[in-house]
Amino acid sequence: MSTAKRPPSRPIRDFVISRSLSGLVSLILVTALIFIGTAMLPGDTASALLGQNATPAALEALRQDLRLDDPLYLRYFGWFWDVLHGDLGVSLASGRPVSEVLLPRLQNSMLLALVASLFLLPVAIGGGIAAAIWKDSWFDRALGFTSMLFLAMPAFLVGYILIYALSVRMGWFPSMSVAPLMGGVGPWVKVLALPVLALVIIGQAHTMKLTRTAILSVLSTDYILMAEVKGISRRRIILLHALPNALSPILSISILTVAYLIVDVVVVEIVFSYPGLGKLMVDSVAYRDLTVVQACGLFFALIFVAMNFLADFLAMLANPRQRVPARGAV
Amino acid sequence: MMTEPVLRIDGLKIAAKTTTILEDISLQVQRGEIFGIIGESGAGKSTLAMAVVGLLRSGCQRKAGSVTLAGNDLFALPQPELERVRRRKVSYVAQSAAAAFNPFYRLSDQITELAALELGTPKAERHRMAAKLFAELQLPDPENFGKRYPHQVSGGQLQRAMIAMALINEPDLIIFDEPTTALDVTTQLEVIRLIRKIVSDRNCGAIYISHDLAVVSQLADRVMVLRHGKIVETGETRALIENPQEAYTRDLVANKTTTSAAQVAGEAQATVTVQGLAAGYSGVSTISGISLDLAAGKITALVGESGSGKTTLARTIAGLVDLHAGQMLLKGKALPGRIEDRSPEARRRLQYIHQLPDLALNPRQTVRDIVGRPLTKFGGLRGAALEAALQQLMRDVELPESFLDRVPGSLSGGQKQRICIARALAAEPDVLICDEVTSALDPLVEESIIQLLLRLMGQRPLSILFITHNLLLTQRFAHEVVVMKEGRIVEARPAADLFAAPQEDYTQRLLAATPLMERGWLEARLHANEATN
Numbered sequence: 001m002s003t004a005k006r007p008p009s010r011p012i013r014d015f016v017i018s019r020s021l022s023g024l025v026s027l028i029l030v031t032a033l034i035f036i037g038t039a040m041l042p043g044d045t046a047s048a049l050l051g052q053n054a055t056p057a058a059l060e061a062l063r064q065d066l067r068l069d070d071p072l073y074l075r076y077f078g079w080f081w082d083v084l085h086g087d088l089g090v091s092l093a094s095g096r097p098v099s100e101v102l103l104p105r106l107q108n109s110m111l112l113a114l115v116a117s118l119f120l121l122p123v124a125i126g127g128g129i130a131a132a133i134w135k136d137s138w139f140d141r142a143l144g145f146t147s148m149l150f151l152a153m154p155a156f157l158v159g160y161i162l163i164y165a166l167s168v169r170m171g172w173f174p175s176m177s178v179a180p181l182m183g184g185v186g187p188w189v190k191v192l193a194l195p196v197l198a199l200v201i202i203g204q205a206h207t208m209k210l211t212r213t214a215i216l217s218v219l220s221t222d223y224i225l226m227a228e229v230k231g232i233s234r235r236r237i238i239l240l241h242a243l244p245n246a247l248s249p250i251l252s253i254s255i256l257t258v259a260y261l262i263v264d265v266v267v268v269e270i271v272f273s274y275p276g277l278g279k280l281m282v283d284s285v286a287y288r289d290l291t292v293v294q295a296c297g298l299f300f301a302l303i304f305v306a307m308n309f310l311a312d313f314l315a316m317l318a319n320p321r322q323r324v325p326a327r328g329a330v
Numbered sequence: 331m332m333t334e335p336v337l338r339i340d341g342l343k344i345a346a347k348t349t350t351i352l353e354d355i356s357l358q359v360q361r362g363e364i365f366g367i368i369g370e371s372g373a374g375k376s377t378l379a380m381a382v383v384g385l386l387r388s389g390c391q392r393k394a395g396s397v398t399l400a401g402n403d404l405f406a407l408p409q410p411e412l413e414r415v416r417r418r419k420v421s422y423v424a425q426s427a428a429a430a431f432n433p434f435y436r437l438s439d440q441i442t443e444l445a446a447l448e449l450g451t452p453k454a455e456r457h458r459m460a461a462k463l464f465a466e467l468q469l470p471d472p473e474n475f476g477k478r479y480p481h482q483v484s485g486g487q488l489q490r491a492m493i494a495m496a497l498i499n500e501p502d503l504i505i506f507d508e509p510t511t512a513l514d515v516t517t518q519l520e521v522i523r524l525i526r527k528i529v530s531d532r533n534c535g536a537i538y539i540s541h542d543l544a545v546v547s548q549l550a551d552r553v554m555v556l557r558h559g560k561i562v563e564t565g566e567t568r569a570l571i572e573n574p575q576e577a578y579t580r581d582l583v584a585n586k587t588t589t590s591a592a593q594v595a596g597e598a599q600a601t602v603t604v605q606g607l608a609a610g611y612s613g614v615s616t617i618s619g620i621s622l623d624l625a626a627g628k629i630t631a632l633v634g635e636s637g638s639g640k641t642t643l644a645r646t647i648a649g650l651v652d653l654h655a656g657q658m659l660l661k662g663k664a665l666p667g668r669i670e671d672r673s674p675e676a677r678r679r680l681q682y683i684h685q686l687p688d689l690a691l692n693p694r695q696t697v698r699d700i701v702g703r704p705l706t707k708f709g710g711l712r713g714a715a716l717e718a719a720l721q722q723l724m725r726d727v728e729l730p731e732s733f734l735d736r737v738p739g740s741l742s743g744g745q746k747q748r749i750c751i752a753r754a755l756a757a758e759p760d761v762l763i764c765d766e767v768t769s770a771l772d773p774l775v776e777e778s779i780i781q782l783l784l785r786l787m788g789q790r791p792l793s794i795l796f797i798t799h800n801l802l803l804t805q806r807f808a809h810e811v812v813v814m815k816e817g818r819i820v821e822a823r824p825a826a827d828l829f830a831a832p833q834e835d836y837t838q839r840l841l842a843a844t845p846l847m848e849r850g851w852l853e854a855r856l857h858a859n860e861a862t863n
Contacts, residue, residue: 225430231444233410241432
């Protein structure tokens with residue numbers, strides 16, 4: 001077809017630019033929503049902070065200090081401006097800088113998620129591949145049943161069952177994960193074991209199901225049939241013909257699972273009293289520690305946006321049809 | 331052992347759980363011979379092709395018979411041995427090259443995979459092997475062609491690349507499973523020529539499967555007609571075509587050039603007028619300088635190779651492509667370029683029927699929902715009136731009323747296309763755009779759909795824009811023919827004039843490349859091509 005000259009298409013560059021911009025918009029929207037949410041918390045923030053016996057003068061002073069009487073949008077832009085300059089503010093409950101309160105908790109959450117992913121992803125992806133290869137076998141059915149069972153169970157129930165079985169009855173691990181977070185690997189293993197186990201149990205189902213579906217849909221394509229007709233062995237077909245084509249969806253779901261493990265695990269952190277970001281946010285809501293809540297929200301959103309970006313980016317790199325422009329016929 | 335056939339099938343019977351797919355199939359293919367297999371979809375052609383390499387689809391079982399390929403009794407071999415025979419003795423060329431190539435790997439790597447596996451040929455050497463084959467198959471820039479990914483080359487090139495893949499292991503037998511069905515006539519001619527040359531140069535056997543008797547008759551030494559999993563008849567190609575023994579074969583062979591379209595009395599009024607139109611995607615005009623009229627009560631055929639802009643033009647008229655220049659009129663009133671800007675009334679008057687009914691019908695909705703929706707939306711029909719209209723439409727498209735409660739998945743391809751036609755008619759349109767509506771169907775079904783469209787035209791004042799890549803097909807029913815090439819109209823004339831004396835080179839080439847059943851057609855074509863080169 002004779003078409004006018006177009007500028008060369010650069011799918012990767014276009015992707016990075018457009019997704020960075022849309023990510024930024026998401027961040028602004030999410031933080032604004034959290035700001036509105038904190039403003040809608042019932043009761044007066046100043047009296048919640050100072051307690052019932054505070055004098056009216058003290059309350060008024062605090063309100064002035066926190067600019068609580070300013071319109072919401074002014075407070076938001078003020079906060080946003082400070083954040084852009086690296087200032088997250090001061091915790092209202094403890095008076096310490098928010099970053100000081102938040103960063104250790106963020107590290108803990110990331111550590112938990114990382115260790116959980118190291119166990120969860122190989123189990124779930126391997127299980128999904130095996131279930132696809134032996135589709136409809138007893139293995140596939142059993143795996144499908146148990147993974148759905150765990151998915152359907154509320155997270156706190158899984159947590160309490162684990163505490164009851166492995167901590168109370170067997171006494172292998174502490175029921176609370178607040179052991180001194182120092183001094184070598186030993187204590188860490190003890191602290192992390194139960195939350196990690198709970199996360200693996202709760203989180204595997206999606207990854208496993210999606211891996212299975214991705215592999216199955218690739219196995220039913222014409223090019224897999226072609227490989228069979230060519231006389232390629234089953235093993236080589238699975239590993240070299242099918243798996244690379246299922247890589248995109250598997251990468252996406254894996255990274256979204258990691259994001260889920262960092263952000264969505266509030267219930268698990270609370271059940272095990274694990275000092276992570278989710279627990280910090282819940283506690284801070286209770287204390288009306290608005291600056292900490294807002295900062296937690298910011299980080300959650302940041303992690304989710306970044307992980308989504310990474311997931312789509314890797315999926316794109318794993319797919320020649322997206323990575324290499326078509327350029328048309330020779 | 332000169333007389334030992336490359337392939338020998340004896341009394342093969344293959345069955346699924348409840349139905350028999352193939353019954354009592356016996357055939358032999360010699361070296362240097364092309365054996366044609368012809369039949370409608372559902373005749374068991376593909377099952378047979380797979381059985382030739384010892385492959386059964388899941389749920390299928392071999393009940394009786396044997397397949398002997400180059401001396402190996404395939405169904406008696408253990409899996410590793412069977413795979414070895416497949417790697418060394420046989421190759422398969424599939425219908426859709428776009429689907430049969432793995433999108434993850436560069437062409438050269440997949441094409442030479444067997445050389446790497448069987449001979450351990452190093453990568454550089456394999457690259458040279460592939461380049462040599464690409465040159466032989468007349469692919470452009472053979473040195474670099476293999477470095478591309480499948481999505482970077484055209485359909486015709488990909489089809490040739492798959493033939494290269496089939497040649498890499500120097501097989502004793504090549505199975506061609508409808509290798510040209512997805513191609514334009516001119517590309518098809520090229521591929522047919524290559525297949526001929528390959529079989530005679532390499533002295534291998536070949537099976538050529540198709541539903542197009544004309545193509546098979548140009549290629550095959552012998553032909554087997556397959557229907558409902560059974561052999562209707564087998565014979566020398568010439569004998570079979572000149573003197574078919576069975577009624578079904580006679581139907582297939584019968585020259586379908588029945589009636590030319592009845593000329594409409596007087597000058598019909600234009601329903602749609604297109605003037606100086608240019609349109610395309612993301613700011614680039616893929617079609618330009620288009621002016622044409624669609625007359626009431628007439629069928630206008632829009633013909634051209636893929637990439638000529640036929641579908642873009644149709645979609646522009648339908649309001650689905652960005653209009654860059656020109657204007658469109660519907661019954662004398664301006665027709666906005668964007669479907670969003672069109673009134674419901676204008677949308678109702680213009681209906682579109684797609685090439686693949688499978689994709690155009692919602693698999694979860696019943697026929698009643700599918701056809702009923704435009705009746706309610708445009709006609710405001712409900713209750714008993716709706717039911718009566720539905721039943722009338724089913725009668726119009728010659729389907730039983732009981733089909734109203736079925737879902738598309740339970741219907742055949744031809745029946746699904748009839749449902750699409752009924753849905754379009756439900757809007758009581760003035761213009762029907764038929765975009766390759768028969769090209770996915772078997773010849774006999776195609777014929778019945780065309781007859782249906784002609785009958786419907788007799789009952790109501792429709793303008794039909796019939797898009798196809800098969801110029802010869804339009805001879806039988808089009809009133810006007812518009813030939814497109816590279817986004818422009820090459821020739822637009824009344825059908826009778828055009829077929830009597832095609833003016834443009836391109837139109838003549840299109841006409842000449844459409845296979846006929848006559849003996850010697852291919853030789854004459856190739857001869858003519860050499861003379862012009």
